[in-house]
Amino acid sequence: MATIELQQVEKRFGDFQAVKPMNLTIHDGEFVVLLGPSGCGKTTTLRMISGLESVTTGDIYLDGRQVTWLHPSDRDIAFVFQFFALYPHMTAGQNIAFPLQAEGASRDQVRQRVDEVVRLLRIDHLLEMRPNKLSGGDKQRVALARALVRRPAAFLMDEPLGALDAEFRESMRAEIKKLHLDQHATTVYVTHDQVEAMAMGDRIVIMSNAEIQQVGTPAEVYYDPTNLFVARFVGSPGMNLVSGRLAGDRVRLPAGNALPLPADQAGALADGLGRDADVVVGFRPESAAINEDGALQGTVYASEHHGAYTMLHVSLNEHDLVHIRSSRLGRYAIDAPVRFDLEPAMIRFFDPQSEKAVQGNAHP
Amino acid sequence: MSNIALERITKRFGDVTALDNVSFAVDDGEFFVLLGPTGAGKTTTLRIIAGLEAQDAGTVSFDGQSLANVTPADRDVAFVFQQYSLYPTMTVYDNLAFPLRSPLRRLNESEIQARVHEAAEKLLITHLMDRKTANLSGGEMQRVSIGRAIVRHPRVFLMDEPLSNLDAKLRESLRVELQHLQKSAHSTTLFVTHDQIEALTMADRIGVLDEGRLVQVGTPDDIYDRPANTFVARLVGTPRINLLAAEPANGAIQIRDSQLKLPIPDRPLPPAFQVGVRPEDIAISPGGAFAGDVVLTEPLGVETIVHIGAGGATLLSLVPGMVPVHPGDAVRFDVAPDRLHLFDPSGSRL
Numbered sequence: 001m002a003t004i005e006l007q008q009v010e011k012r013f014g015d016f017q018a019v020k021p022m023n024l025t026i027h028d029g030e031f032v033v034l035l036g037p038s039g040c041g042k043t044t045t046l047r048m049i050s051g052l053e054s055v056t057t058g059d060i061y062l063d064g065r066q067v068t069w070l071h072p073s074d075r076d077i078a079f080v081f082q083f084f085a086l087y088p089h090m091t092a093g094q095n096i097a098f099p100l101q102a103e104g105a106s107r108d109q110v111r112q113r114v115d116e117v118v119r120l121l122r123i124d125h126l127l128e129m130r131p132n133k134l135s136g137g138d139k140q141r142v143a144l145a146r147a148l149v150r151r152p153a154a155f156l157m158d159e160p161l162g163a164l165d166a167e168f169r170e171s172m173r174a175e176i177k178k179l180h181l182d183q184h185a186t187t188v189y190v191t192h193d194q195v196e197a198m199a200m201g202d203r204i205v206i207m208s209n210a211e212i213q214q215v216g217t218p219a220e221v222y223y224d225p226t227n228l229f230v231a232r233f234v235g236s237p238g239m240n241l242v243s244g245r246l247a248g249d250r251v252r253l254p255a256g257n258a259l260p261l262p263a264d265q266a267g268a269l270a271d272g273l274g275r276d277a278d279v280v281v282g283f284r285p286e287s288a289a290i291n292e293d294g295a296l297q298g299t300v301y302a303s304e305h306h307g308a309y310t311m312l313h314v315s316l317n318e319h320d321l322v323h324i325r326s327s328r329l330g331r332y333a334i335d336a337p338v339r340f341d342l343e344p345a346m347i348r349f350f351d352p353q354s355e356k357a358v359q360g361n362a363h364p
Numbered sequence: 365m366s367n368i369a370l371e372r373i374t375k376r377f378g379d380v381t382a383l384d385n386v387s388f389a390v391d392d393g394e395f396f397v398l399l400g401p402t403g404a405g406k407t408t409t410l411r412i413i414a415g416l417e418a419q420d421a422g423t424v425s426f427d428g429q430s431l432a433n434v435t436p437a438d439r440d441v442a443f444v445f446q447q448y449s450l451y452p453t454m455t456v457y458d459n460l461a462f463p464l465r466s467p468l469r470r471l472n473e474s475e476i477q478a479r480v481h482e483a484a485e486k487l488l489i490t491h492l493m494d495r496k497t498a499n500l501s502g503g504e505m506q507r508v509s510i511g512r513a514i515v516r517h518p519r520v521f522l523m524d525e526p527l528s529n530l531d532a533k534l535r536e537s538l539r540v541e542l543q544h545l546q547k548s549a550h551s552t553t554l555f556v557t558h559d560q561i562e563a564l565t566m567a568d569r570i571g572v573l574d575e576g577r578l579v580q581v582g583t584p585d586d587i588y589d590r591p592a593n594t595f596v597a598r599l600v601g602t603p604r605i606n607l608l609a610a611e612p613a614n615g616a617i618q619i620r621d622s623q624l625k626l627p628i629p630d631r632p633l634p635p636a637f638q639v640g641v642r643p644e645d646i647a648i649s650p651g652g653a654f655a656g657d658v659v660l661t662e663p664l665g666v667e668t669i670v671h672i673g674a675g676g677a678t679l680l681s682l683v684p685g686m687v688p689v690h691p692g693d694a695v696r697f698d699v700a701p702d703r704l705h706l707f708d709p710s711g712s713r714l
Binding site for chain 1: 531532533536537539540541543544547548559561564565566584585588600601602603604642644659660662663664665666669671682684685686691
């Protein structure tokens with residue numbers, strides 16, 4: 001299979017910089033997700049890898065081979081689009097066989113390869129059907145089979161599940177990941193859905209404003225976001241972020257709250273930010289716990305039943321709302337006062353000026 | 365505000381029965397959510413209550429009074445749609461004031477101004493008052509739409525998937541605000557959605573519609589913990605409930621086509637049935653009663669979905685945090701015996 005390397009790859013459309021010069025190495029057999037909001041440059045990056053879009057500057061290597069200016073069809077890469085893109089006048093089987101026939105493969109080769117992928121995706125029973133008779137999920141399976149049949153060096157997928165309803169998306173997500181575990185084909189997958197990115201990626205490349213914000217495993221981007229954008233974007237809801245001020249061995253927070261700090265952490269923070277500096281305190285909803293004697297306090301703004309758990313939304317004041325994940329048995333009336341604590345090892349700190357994570361973060 | 369009662373409502377479009385003998389009541393001040401997939405009859409129900417559609421049989425009443433001879437304009441309902449339907453060339457202020465300037469209301473400008481500002485403050489849009497609505501973001505436009513419903517002080521709010529066009533983060537935050545607003549004002553609200561998370565998180569009670577039939581009405585706890593049938597069981601909860609064909613065998617529940625046996629509950633069982641287990645009720649632990657292999661893991665941050673192959677079946681388990689198990693690992697797990705859901709072959713809860 002293949003390694004994909006981007007060196008100082010940049011894309012401009014006239015005056016508009018769609019992708020700022022970026023470096024990225026995708027290892028052989030890796031499943032890498034490009035994640036970000038619409039307009040962040042993720043799809044443009046994918047299209048440059050495929051050759052559907054030319055680069056403005058920089059180089060792209062496939063297995064060490066310079067492919068920057070090669071035609072898409074000469075790159076040995078298969079593209080799976082968001083839409084199903086099947087030929088409506090052909091059966092599912094003909095659709096799957098088409099890329100091999102177009103390459104001039106022999107009849108035996110075609111039959112053997114089609115049999116293989118059809119077994120893999122369990123779609124034998126669909127081969128004689130035309131696309132308009134297939135369900136959304138089956139169409140996507142046929143589209144995947146057609147991409148797989150060529151045994152390309154790498155797969156590029158652009159929001160392939162975007163058009164499916166929630167239920168199908170969940171099961172197709174698992175199927176694509178299982179397929180990847182079987183085949184270990186190098187895969188670059190674009191999505192704006194952080195749940196999909198976390199669930200599927202070996203590593204996630206988070207993009208915003210035409211540049212990479214962080215590259216890391218799901219655990220790294222979730223527990224240790226490098227900046228406020230990543231902290232907000234990953235997680236549902238995102239990380240709680242509360243502005244405060246460093247004051248000796250504590251951080252002053254809104255509405256008279258104060259967060260006590262372990263001595264070594266306070267020292268490290270003061271070294272990084274300076275004494276009496278502004279700081280943003282970050283914590284995940286599950287790292288806070290309701291506790292009668294808790295150090296922090298607020299009032300219940302809303303309480304949401306999620307089946308398996310309850311999400312409590314607590315206002316510190318008019319502007320600061322924090323989300324606390326609690327057991328499903330907790331019941332809280334609106335405007336009821338509550339106290340809570342934070343798990344010290346799970347608190348993260350950010351510099352409000354640079355928006356970057358600062359030293360002083362303890363690691364679990 | 366008012367309560368809403370629907371009694372034996374039936375509505376046909378040609379050969380299609382859109383609503384089949386539907387009865388339910390929304391209490392004064394209640395947040396009631398109608399949940400169901402596309403085509404279940406949710407929007408038709410709202411349109412009948414608003415008087416935009418006439419039912420073939422049955423009655424709709426507010427506060428015990430039938431609406432049979434009440435025109436849509438006189439029903440005093442406020443409708444919020446998925447599409448924002450604002451006047452693009454008017455300012456936010458004028459959009460909010462518009463329903464109050466109707467000659468029928470005979471409100472003076474100072475009263476209108478007071479109501480508009482009250483609604484704008486609740487919805488955090490006071491800074492947008494002079495902007496044209498064409499220049500607003502999707503979330504801001506939906507806030508204005510909701511504001512335009514609030515200023516009217518209607519008898520009931522009817523909301524048709526108002527959050528569906530917004531992106532995930534915006535939907536989350538507006539969902540919380542809408543719930544706070546409704547709970548603070550105790551407004552009677554009938555909210556329609558296909559999104560089970562919106563239903564569970566916002567509703568006092570949920571009514572589940574399936575192809576024009578109301579299959580269950582209950583609190584979010586009722587719907588989640590005691591689904592009336594397999595349709596409801598699969599509709600709520602992510603990831604979806606594990607649903608397996610089973611039969612009783614030697615004092616245990618034998619999962620069909622597998623070697624997996626579950627503890628049998630203390631009650632009579634038919635010869636064939638289905639057993640449902642929510643993923644969070646399957647716990648991976650070293651001393652677990654069952655053995656399996658990890659097929660797949662989906663780490664979501666706060667929790668991890670682990671697909672476990674066990675005795676020929678595949679079970680989804682939801683485990684807190686980022687668990688250090690990998691495909692191919694042997695694991696042991698427990699199934700919470702008091703959290704099993706049993707359904708007869710036709711899908712009804714046993």
